[in-house]
Every structure is written in structure tokens, then in C-alpha cells.
Amino acid sequence: MKTFADKRTTFNKLLTAPEILSMAVAPDALAARVAESVGFKAVFCAGYATSASTLALPDRGILDFGQMLHKLREIVAAVSVPVFADADTGYGDTENVARTVRSFEAAGAAGLFIEDQVWPKRCGHMAGKSVVPAEELAAKIQAAVAARKHQDFLIMSRTDARQVNGLQDALDRSKLYRQAGADIVFVEAPQSVDELKTIAQTFPETPLMSNMIEDGDTPLLTAKQLQDIGFSFTVHPNALTYAHAYADRELLSELATTGKTAKSRAHMIAFNDFNHFVGLEKLNALEAEYAPEKMTSFIE
Amino acid sequence: MSFQVTTVSAAPDVTHNPATSAFYLPGDLVATQLLGEANEGLLSLSEYADYFSYMRLLTDQPFWTDGQAGFGNPLNTYFTIKELEQRGADVILLNDQRYPAHTQDDQRSATGLADFAGKLKAGVDAHNAADTEIWAKLDCFSEYGAAGLQKHADIAKKIGVTGLVVDHAPVNALTNLKTTLPVSFVERAGAAPTDVTYLVQY
Numbered sequence: 001m002k003t004f005a006d007k008r009t010t011f012n013k014l015l016t017a018p019e020i021l022s023m024a025v026a027p028d029a030l031a032a033r034v035a036e037s038v039g040f041k042a043v044f045c046a047g048y049a050t051s052a053s054t055l056a057l058p059d060r061g062i063l064d065f066g067q068m069l070h071k072l073r074e075i076v077a078a079v080s081v082p083v084f085a086d087a088d089t090g091y092g093d094t095e096n097v098a099r100t101v102r103s104f105e106a107a108g109a110a111g112l113f114i115e116d117q118v119w120p121k122r123c124g125h126m127a128g129k130s131v132v133p134a135e136e137l138a139a140k141i142q143a144a145v146a147a148r149k150h151q152d153f154l155i156m157s158r159t160d161a162r163q164v165n166g167l168q169d170a171l172d173r174s175k176l177y178r179q180a181g182a183d184i185v186f187v188e189a190p191q192s193v194d195e196l197k198t199i200a201q202t203f204p205e206t207p208l209m210s211n212m213i214e215d216g217d218t219p220l221l222t223a224k225q226l227q228d229i230g231f232s233f234t235v236h237p238n239a240l241t242y243a244h245a246y247a248d249r250e251l252l253s254e255l256a257t258t259g260k261t262a263k264s265r266a267h268m269i270a271f272n273d274f275n276h277f278v279g280l281e282k283l284n285a286l287e288a289e290y291a292p293e294k295m296t297s298f299i300e
Numbered sequence: 301m302s303f304q305v306t307t308v309s310a311a312p313d314v315t316h317n318p319a320t321s322a323f324y325l326p327g328d329l330v331a332t333q334l335l336g337e338a339n340e341g342l343l344s345l346s347e348y349a350d351y352f353s354y355m356r357l358l359t360d361q362p363f364w365t366d367g368q369a370g371f372g373n374p375l376n377t378y379f380t381i382k383e384l385e386q387r388g389a390d391v392i393l394l395n396d397q398r399y400p401a402h403t404q405d406d407q408r409s410a411t412g413l414a415d416f417a418g419k420l421k422a423g424v425d426a427h428n429a430a431d432t433e434i435w436a437k438l439d440c441f442s443e444y445g446a447a448g449l450q451k452h453a454d455i456a457k458k459i460g461v462t463g464l465v466v467d468h469a470p471v472n473a474l475t476n477l478k479t480t481l482p483v484s485f486v487e488r489a490g491a492a493p494t495d496v497t498y499l500v501q502y
Contacts, residue, residue: 001356001363001388002431077386102357106388283375290374290422292414298421298458299413299451 004108008152011082011110020227025237027053029078036079045072046086049241061120065091076108085109089119097140098147111154124188125216134173138180145181156184171202189217200230207232302499314358324364328403341400345371356388365389369399374418381426395437410440424460435463453479
């Protein structure tokens with residue numbers, strides 16, 4: 001049985017390397033493949049992008065466990081680099097968390113995070129969030145740690161308390177989640193560089209994630225700047241979703257109004273280039289390997 | 301003595317048989333569950349794989365999966381193996397039927413030897429030996445008889461599959477079969493040979 005041990009080992013090494021791990025969220029398998037092809041060493045599968053690409057809906061807790069699992073499997077199968085997954089609130093109580101962990105681990109994720117929002121949740125940078133009592137997510141973290149099959153399948157806690165109760169509560173909650181067994185800590189939506197520094201100073205020995213969302217609450221810093229502050233990995237969760245939507249709108253507006261794609265073609269990958277990128281020649285060659293004439297030595 | 305393989309069609313079949321040596325999820329039973337028809341060829345790979353994923357989470361015992369006739373040609377077979385391996389299969393069976401495979405006796409027919417060989421070769425090339433084994437499932441004894449069974453077994457061995465399963469065959473079908481591969485038998489009519497490696501109980 002495939003265990004995906006290689007993916008988890010690689011991700012753990014990347015996480016503890018001196019250089020910060022920079023990741024992008026892939027809305028689909030093709031985007032994940034593009035990310036890998038330009039050098040990203042790991043890929044993130046997350047709710048905002050999956051809600052958009054799967055449902056064309058905002059990240060407001062309508063996307064469910066099954067849809068997220070499906071997307072995760074598609075992305076894991078499309079790339080050879082590790083994939084880290086967003087498990088929202090764990091999709092219910094501690095029993096749901098255990099099932100989520102077992103399922104995401106079996107699907108080949110290198111790890112996942114669960115958060116302390118009230119379900120149905122919101123994107124971490126949307127107004128109107130609310131959080132459950134900290135003990136509730138601590139219990140979920142414990143359930144997640146107990147449910148994982150392999151100790152190197154990483155569990156990350158996420159708190160959304162910064163917006164609701166202020167930074168100190170977010171830090172206190174994260175300490176509790178760390179004590180409950182979280183391998184990585186993620187404080188969502190800090191509002192200044194000073195807050196980012198405070199988070200790093202509070203958890204000097206703990207792997208930390210930062211979330212770089214365009215037009216969000218957190219100032220956008222480069223990976224190097226975040227590394228210098230003390231973060232282990234950073235994610236751009238929405239950039240590809242916004243870029244895809246922009247490109248779709250531009251091209252389709254032209255097509256709708258002119259009946260042609262002439263202007264947009266300059267921004268398209270060409271037919272042959274795309275087929276090459278998704279491996280058409282390799283697939284054709286693979287098929288030819290098993291043609292009847294190649295099988296004669298086996299059937300004579 | 302043969303090891304017993306438990307055929308499953310739903311989660312309780314797995315959870316109620318923790319001591320079995322292996323589980324097997326046949327495509328026809330999944331088709332019956334999802335479509336109301338015992339016709340495995342109606343199922344797509346993704347539907348079968350999704351269903352299998354639920355079963356896989358319930359046990360760490362070896363799990364055999366049904367790659368049918370590769371869901372198309374050898375290229376489809378290659379990706380069938382990749383998908384089922386990704387889902388946690390331990391053994392993937394590839395049968396010798398013409399695509400789409402069928403369950404009923406009056407609908408089954410053997411594919412050509414070159415197509416059979418191409419699919420097995422694609423399967424062997426696609427799999428990772430540390431994760432899965434590729435076995436040939438020989439379904440068409442009624443069409444090709446003992447000589448054909450021997451021919452199919454020889455091809456499978458030459459290509460590098462590591463096991464054979466004989467299905468839809470009489471109890472004496474294996475009497476003259478000569479192979480170094482482990483041979484399993486699907487017991488459908490309450491009678492089975494005694495000298496097979498695995499006995500699959502339907």
C-alpha cells in the first residue's frame with residue numbers, strides 16, 4: 001500500500017531548512033503542475049481557491065469535506081512535490097477531525113491545518129468572523145494528533161482570534177494549541193509587521209506559517225523578509241484564483257463583444273506549447289510502447 | 301491450504317471480517333451498489349476509485365482491487381494502475397476481457413492476446429513494486445479452454461505480473477495449468493480446487 005512517506009519526509013525537510021518555504025495555493029491540478037514546473041518545492045491546497053474553482057462561491061463554509069478531499073487527491077496526483085492541505089474547522093466535531101486526518105493522510109497530503117472559527121467559517125481576512133472557545137480547537141488538535149497514522153504527517157493549528165479578540169488572545173490560543181500537539185502554528189491575519197515580529201518572538205522554536213493575501217489585513221512581505229522575521233513557510237493563497245478570474249474575464253469580454261480572441265492571443269500559451277506542457281508527446285510515446293506490434297515477443 | 305480472500309461490497313463487509321487474509325472489491329459488486337446492475341463495465345475508474353477509498357480507510361489488511369480491462373486501451377490501463385496505487389491498493393487485477401469488461405457469462409469475451417499483453421505490460425511499467433502488485437485475472441476459460449488459459453498464464457509470467465486469478469471457470473480448470481506464479485481461484489458455485497494460493501469467496 002502506498003504510504004506517501006517520501007512526500008512527508010520531503011516536506012519536513014523543507015520546513016526545517018534554513019531557507020523559508022514559499023508556497024502558492026493551487027486552485028486545481030493544472031495550476032499545481034505549473035507551480036511545480038517553475039520551481040515551487042511544495043504546493044498548498046486550500047479552501048478559498050477550491051471554493052472558487054469548484055463552486056464559484058466565496059470562502060464561507062459552503063465547500064465541504066468531500067469536495068476538499070476530491071481536490072486534494074487531484075492535486076496530489078498531478079505533482080511530485082509535497083502538498084499541504086487546508087482542513088478548515090475539521091468539518092464538525094472531534095470525530096469529524098479524526099476522519100478528516102485519516103482521509104487527507106491517505107490521500108497523500110504532507111499535513112493539514114485546522115482552525116478555531118465557528119462553522120460555517122469565513123476566509124481569514126473577511127469581516128465578521130467568530131471563534132469557538134480555545135479548548136474546542138485544542139481538543140480537535142489532540143484528536144488530529146491521535147488520528148494520524150504517521151508521526152511525520154504534520155498538524156498545524158490556525159487561530160482566527162486576532163480579528164475577534166486581539167493579538168494577545170491569538171497568541172495565548174496558539175500556545176494552547178501547541179501544547180495540545182500542533183507541529184506548526186499559524187496566526188491568521190496579523191495587521192502589521194510588528195505583529196508578525198511579535199508572533200515570531202513568541203514562538204522562537206516553533207515552525208510558523210504566514211499568509212500573504214493580496215488586499216488582506218496583513219502587510220505583504222517578501223519570502224526573504226518573512227524568513228528574517230522568523231517564519232518557516234509562507235503562502236500566497238489567492239493570487240492564482242485572482243489571476244485566473246482576471247484572465248477569464250478579459251478574454252471572455254473580448255470574445256463576447258468582438259466574436260474573436262485576437263487581442264487575448266498575445267497572453268495565451270500556444271496550442272503546441274500547452275500540449276507539450278501537459279505531456280502530450282510523452283503520452284503518445286507511452287501509448288506506442290504498448291502497440292500490438294511491440295507485444296509479439298510476449299505472445300509468441 | 302488456501303488463504304481466504306473476503307469479497308466485499310460495502311463498509312460493513314470490511315469491518316465485520318477483521319481476520320481475513322485479504323479483501324477484494326470486485327467491480328460488479330460496486331456496480332450493483334451504485335447502479336443497481338451487476339455490470340462492471342458500466343462503472344468508470346473514478347467512480348470505482350472513490351468507492352474503494354472508503355473501504356481502504358477501514359483496514360490495513362491487504363486489499364485487492366479490480367482494474368477490470370484497464371478501462372480502455374493500454375494507455376488507459378497505465379493510468380488505471382497509477383490511480384488505484386494512489387488510492388492505496390495492494391494488488392491490482394487486470395483481466396483478459398475486451399473493454400468494457402462484463403460480469404454476465406453471455407456478455408464476456410476475451411480480448412486479443414496483443415491487447416492483453418499490452419495492458420499487462422503497461423500495468424507492470426506503471427506500478428511501483430514497493431506499493432502494489434499487478435496480477436492477471438483470467439476470466440474467459442469458457443471461450444479459450446485449458447490451452448488458452450495456459451497461453452494467457454505464460455504471457456502474464458513473461459511480462460512480469462506476480463500472480464494469477466482464475467475466475468468464471470470450472471473447478472477442474474487448473475488441473476493441467478503449469479506456472480510458477482501463485483494462482484488464485486474465484487469460487488462462485490460452491491466448489492473450488494484445494495491447491496490454490498488464495499481462494500476468493502464470492
